[in-house]
Amino acid sequence: MSKSNPCQGNCPIARVTALLGDGWSLMIIREAFLGSGKFNEFERRLGIARNILTNRLRKLVGAGLLKRRESETDRRVVEYRLTAAGRALFPVLIALSQWSEQHLGDCSHSVRYVERATGEEIRPIRVVSADGRELDAGELVMLPGPDADPALRARLNAALDQAGSEAARAAS
Amino acid sequence: MSKSNPCQGNCPIARVTALLGDGWSLMIIREAFLGSGKFNEFERRLGIARNILTNRLRKLVGAGLLKRRESETDRRVVEYRLTAAGRALFPVLIALSQWSEQHLGDCSHSVRYVERATGEEIRPIRVVSADGRELDAGELVMLPGPDADPALRARLNAALDQAGSEAARAAS
DNA sequence: CGGTATCCCATTTGATACTG
DNA sequence: CAGTATCAAATGGGATACCG
Numbered sequence: 214m215s216k217s218n219p220c221q222g223n224c225p226i227a228r229v230t231a232l233l234g235d236g237w238s239l240m241i242i243r244e245a246f247l248g249s250g251k252f253n254e255f256e257r258r259l260g261i262a263r264n265i266l267t268n269r270l271r272k273l274v275g276a277g278l279l280k281r282r283e284s285e286t287d288r289r290v291v292e293y294r295l296t297a298a299g300r301a302l303f304p305v306l307i308a309l310s311q312w313s314e315q316h317l318g319d320c321s322h323s324v325r326y327v328e329r330a331t332g333e334e335i336r337p338i339r340v341v342s343a344d345g346r347e348l349d350a351g352e353l354v355m356l357p358g359p360d361a362d363p364a365l366r367a368r369l370n371a372a373l374d375q376a377g378s379e380a381a382r383a384a385s
Numbered sequence: 386m387s388k389s390n391p392c393q394g395n396c397p398i399a400r401v402t403a404l405l406g407d408g409w410s411l412m413i414i415r416e417a418f419l420g421s422g423k424f425n426e427f428e429r430r431l432g433i434a435r436n437i438l439t440n441r442l443r444k445l446v447g448a449g450l451l452k453r454r455e456s457e458t459d460r461r462v463v464e465y466r467l468t469a470a471g472r473a474l475f476p477v478l479i480a481l482s483q484w485s486e487q488h489l490g491d492c493s494h495s496v497r498y499v500e501r502a503t504g505e506e507i508r509p510i511r512v513v514s515a516d517g518r519e520l521d522a523g524e525l526v527m528l529p530g531p532d533a534d535p536a537l538r539a540r541l542n543a544a545l546d547q548a549g550s551e552a553a554r555a556a557s
Numbered sequence: 558c559g560g561t562a563t564c565c566c567a568t569t570t571g572a573t574a575c576t577g
Numbered sequence: 578c579a580g581t582a583t584c585a586a587a588t589g590g591g592a593t594a595c596c597g
Contacts, residue, residue: 223495224415225481225482225483225485225486225489226411226412226415226478226481226482226485227412228485228489229481229482229484229485229489230408230411230412231408232489233406234405234406234407234408234411235406235408235589236402236403236406236407236589239398239402239406240398240399240402243396243398246527246544247527247537247540247541247544248540248541248543248544248545248547249540251558251559252558252559252560253558253559256559261590262589262590262591262592263559263560263561263591263592264560264561264562264589264590264591265589265590265591266560267559267560267561268589276489277488283559287558288597289558289559289560289597290558290559291558291559291560298488301484301487301488302484303512303525304480304484304510304511304512305477305480305481305484306398307512308476308477308480308510309397309398309401309477310397310398310401311397312401312473312474312476312477313397313398313400313401314397315473316449316470316473317397317400317401317404317448323395323529323530323531323532323533323534323537324527324528324529324530324533324537324541325527325528325529325530326512326525326526326527326528327525327526327527327528328514328515328520328524328525328526329524329525329526330524331514332528333514333515333516334515335512335513335514335515335520335525336512336513336514336515336517338476338480338510338511338512339476339510339511339512339513340475340476340479340507340510340511341507341508341510341511342500342503342505342507342508343500343505343506343507343508344505348500348507350472350473350474350475350476351469351472352500352501352502353475353479353498353499353500353501353507354498354499354500354501355418355419355496355497355498355499356496356497356498356499356504357495357496357497358495358496358497359495360495361495361496362495365419365495365496368419368420368421369419369420369496371420372418372419372420373420375420407569423578423579424578424579424580425578425579428579433571434570434571434572435571435572435573435579435580435581436570436571436572436580436581436582436583437569437570437571438580439579439580439581440569455579459578461577461578461579461580462578462579463578463579463580
């Protein structure tokens with residue numbers, strides 16, 4: 214990745230990309246959700262090289278997404294378990310998964326997402342407005358926040374204008 | 386990334402990771418949401434090398450997330466715009482962004498996500514059960530689908546048992 | 558079992574110069 | 578402006594051997 218990325222520091226997408234955007238980290242998180250916990254489980258099921266796995270597990274533990282725990286009885290037995298922060302990635306995984314299934318074509322994933330207590334299937338992830346109404350991605354927009362710097366503010370406004378004129382063109 | 390990944394083929398997370406998990410693609414999508422459209426805009430604002438940018442733009446256009454359009458008047462002017470599939474990544478970006486802000490620490494992002502029509506701030510992204518109730522990640526679980534292969538089924542059941550016994554331990 | 562160390566090759570990346 | 582071409586450097590990845 215880039216070193217001198219001007220937006221790297223303060224953009225949350227950039228941050229999470231730096232942490233999880235390496236092609237393996239997200240897969241490891243997903244594996245943890247699917248029940249893996251041991252080094253060899255991750256290795257076998259992902260087909261990842263051992264040195265890379267070591268590296269990624271360390272990174273994820275360091276970032277607080279996994280916790281490493283060795284058994285007291287047998288110190289050779291180690292388990293990597295999702296922390297609360299790691300489990301909080303569930304909506305991200307669902308959003309990615311649903312987008313993937315809709316736009317990357319059918320795939321026989323065979324995993325259902327259900328509520329533990331009731332066993333009911335969960336609905337597609339939603340982005341809701343303040344009044345709870347479901348929103349389409351097309352209705353959503355990024356706006357400059359109160360402390361946005363002028364340059365970002367100008368860009369967002371320009372993007373908004375452009376989208377607006379496009380919508381007008383489409384309507385006419 | 387790995388070549389012989391056993392779950393690579395049919396896991397939606399693996400697919401989307403293969404497409405967007407390279408550290409730049411998601412940043413480019415985000416830039417497009419922020420209003421960038423020209424090659425040089427992406428280059429300057431992301432600080433990405435030109436050849437890498439060329440490569441990624443091609444990949445994203447090929448995957449149908451961006452569309453490339455050259456102006457009729459001046460063929461040197463090219464614009465990359467999000468397609469419907471690209472815009473459909475908005476929930477993913479929001480989920481990532483919200484997770485990042487909550488778990489990767491404070492950052493002065495200064496971008497608000499609002500509903501275009503009303504200007505209202507959108508609420509945190511939600512995963513809802515069939516009856517519309519909001520769910521916490523801890524309540525969610527992956528279960529084998531009807532066509533899951535036996536191995537995956539066994540893993541998911543094991544993960545479920547383990548989570549169950551953990552919950553019981555935590556409750557006692 | 559859960560790593561670490563090492564070697565080696567393939568791919569990716571970044572920088573820069575060049576082109577239509 | 579929007580790329581291509583080229584090259585050096587870094588990183589990633591596979592295989593294997595070794596260790597507590």
